[in-house]
Amino acid sequence: EAGVAQSPRYKIIEKRQSVAFWCNPISGHATLYWYQQILGQGPKLLIQFQNNGVVDDSQLPKDRFSAERLKGVDSTLKIQPAKLEDSAVYLCASSLRTSGFPGELFFGEGSRLTVL
Amino acid sequence: KNQVEQSPQSLIILEGKNCTLQCNYTVSPFSNLRWYKQDTGRGPVSLTIMTFSENTKSNGRYTATLDADTKQSSLHITASQLSDSASYICVVSSFSGGYNKLIFGAGTRLAVHP
Numbered sequence: 708e709a710g711v712a713q714s715p716r717y718k719i720i721e722k723r724q725s726v727a728f729w730c731n732p733i734s735g736h737a738t739l740y741w742y743q744q745i746l747g748q749g750p751k752l753l754i755q756f757q758n759n760g761v762v763d764d765s766q767l768p769k770d771r772f773s774a775e776r777l778k779g780v781d782s783t784l785k786i787q788p789a790k791l792e793d794s795a796v797y798l799c800a801s802s803l804r805t806s807g808f809p810g811e812l813f814f815g816e817g818s819r820l821t822v823l
Numbered sequence: 824k825n826q827v828e829q830s831p832q833s834l835i836i837l838e839g840k841n842c843t844l845q846c847n848y849t850v851s852p853f854s855n856l857r858w859y860k861q862d863t864g865r866g867p868v869s870l871t872i873m874t875f876s877e878n879t880k881s882n883g884r885y886t887a888t889l890d891a892d893t894k895q896s897s898l899h900i901t902a903s904q905l906s907d908s909a910s911y912i913c914v915v916s917s918f919s920g921g922y923n924k925l926i927f928g929a930g931t932r933l934a935v936h937p
Contacts, residue, residue: 711866740925749827749912749927750867762922798866812857812925814866 709733711815713799719821725787728818732780732801736813738762741774741784742798744817750798756782786820794822825850827915827928835934840903844931846896846913854916854923858887858898861910861930870898870911903935 712731720726732739737758742750753772755763758779767774771790776782786793796817803811827848836842848856855874859867871880871887873896879888884901900907910930916923 747929749929751927752925755922757922763924800866811869811872814868816864816866819864 711799711801711813713797713815713818715818716816717819717821719823720789721823722791723788725785726789726820727786728784728797728799728820730782730784730799730815732782732799733813736801736803737779738802738804739776739782740798740800740802740812741782742800744796744798746795753784753797789820789822791822794820796820825915825917825924825926827913827926829911829913829928829931831931832929833932833934835936836903838903838905838935838937842900842903842933844898844900844911844913844933846898846928848894848896848913848915848926848928850894850915850917850926852917852919853891853894854918856887856889856896857914857916858885858896859912859914861912863909867912900933905935905937908933908935 714729739756741753744750753767754774756776759776774784796819798817800812800814830845857872858870861867870882870885873880873889875891886899889896910932912930913928915926
C-alpha cells in the first residue's frame, strides 16, 4: 500500500515570495491534515479536512496561508507571501476517519521550507 | 487549556540500556493517547495507540503505559539500539465538536550512543 506522498521535499525561497506544497493521501482515507513543525517542536495543526470539507482551520494564518482539497483526494497548501518565521517542515497526514475511533494516522515525509 | 507536556526534553543513553520517557496531559474529553517515533528528516510513525481502558501496550521493545486517573503516560524502551535515536512524540486525542482533535507534545529527543 502506498504511503502519503508529498512534494517538493525541499524548497528555498526569499521572503515575500510564494510557495505551494502538494499532498496525496493514502487511497480511501477521508481525513487529511496539514501540520507545521518548527525545528525542535511538535507538529502544530494548520488545517484538517474531512473529505473535501474543512473540519478545523482555527490555527491557519488565513492572511497568508490557504489550503484546498479538491474532490476529497489531493490537497495543496499555499503560502503567499512567505515570512522568515514560516521556515519549517510542512507535514501532511491522513487517516480513515475523523469521527468515532480515529484509527491510525499516517504521515508523509514532509516538505522542508527555508525562507531567506 | 488542552496541553501535552513531555519530559525530559532530551536524553542520551548508551546502547543496550533501558530508558523511560514521560508524558503528562491535561486534555478533556480524553479519547486516546498515541506515541510516535520521528527519525530526523522523516515523518512521525505510530508506535502505540491506547484508549481509556488500556493501561499498557507493547510494540516490540517499546512498552507504553497509561494512567488515566493521573493523566500520565510513559514509553519504556528496552535494550536500546542505535536505531532508536529519534524524537518521540506523545499525542492525545480529544473528541469534541463531532471530530477528533489531536494535541501534540513537543517530543523527547533520544540519542543512543555506542
